Amino acid sequence: MPAEDDHRTPKAPADTEPTVRDAISAPDAEGRPRRITRRFPLFTRDTARPEGGGRAAPGDAPAPARQWPMLVVLSTVAIGLLLTALDVFRYGTLLVGAALLAGAVMRWVLPSVGMLAVRSRFTDVVTYGVLGLAIVMLSLMVQRDIPFLKDILHFTLKS
Numbered sequence: 001m002p003a004e005d006d007h008r009t010p011k012a013p014a015d016t017e018p019t020v021r022d023a024i025s026a027p028d029a030e031g032r033p034r035r036i037t038r039r040f041p042l043f044t045r046d047t048a049r050p051e052g053g054g055r056a057a058p059g060d061a062p063a064p065a066r067q068w069p070m071l072v073v074l075s076t077v078a079i080g081l082l083l084t085a086l087d088v089f090r091y092g093t094l095l096v097g098a099a100l101l102a103g104a105v106m107r108w109v110l111p112s113v114g115m116l117a118v119r120s121r122f123t124d125v126v127t128y129g130v131l132g133l134a135i136v137m138l139s140l141m142v143q144r145d146i147p148f149l150k151d152i153l154h155f156t157l158k159s
Contacts, residue, residue: 067114073103093139100132
């Protein structure tokens, strides 16, 4: 069978744009998809923004104001870690768990949360919620004085 009659490899005129035959990707400037087949590309060149991953404030606002949900969660976690370092363990870890739960609520309720959006909305809410709830539960269950812990600590640091 001659190559000219092969229906799988159509001949394009020299002055037209070549057809790319790998996975469908983001649209180009005119809104057309750049790729036309369902085969995945060998190298990933772009990724889609997560749902709700836009700015949390207008574009003319300063950078911290555009990312206020992420800054609220990070600053609350930082305060919780500081409390934990200052030997207020239970309240510090409660604050860290509460910050993650607040991040889950913000991700669920707010339409745009900036960099707090990492994956899909459902995955972010479940991840932040489960981790926050686990940290809160573990901080509520921790005992103040564990009897054998001082012996283990004394034995390991004795050398």
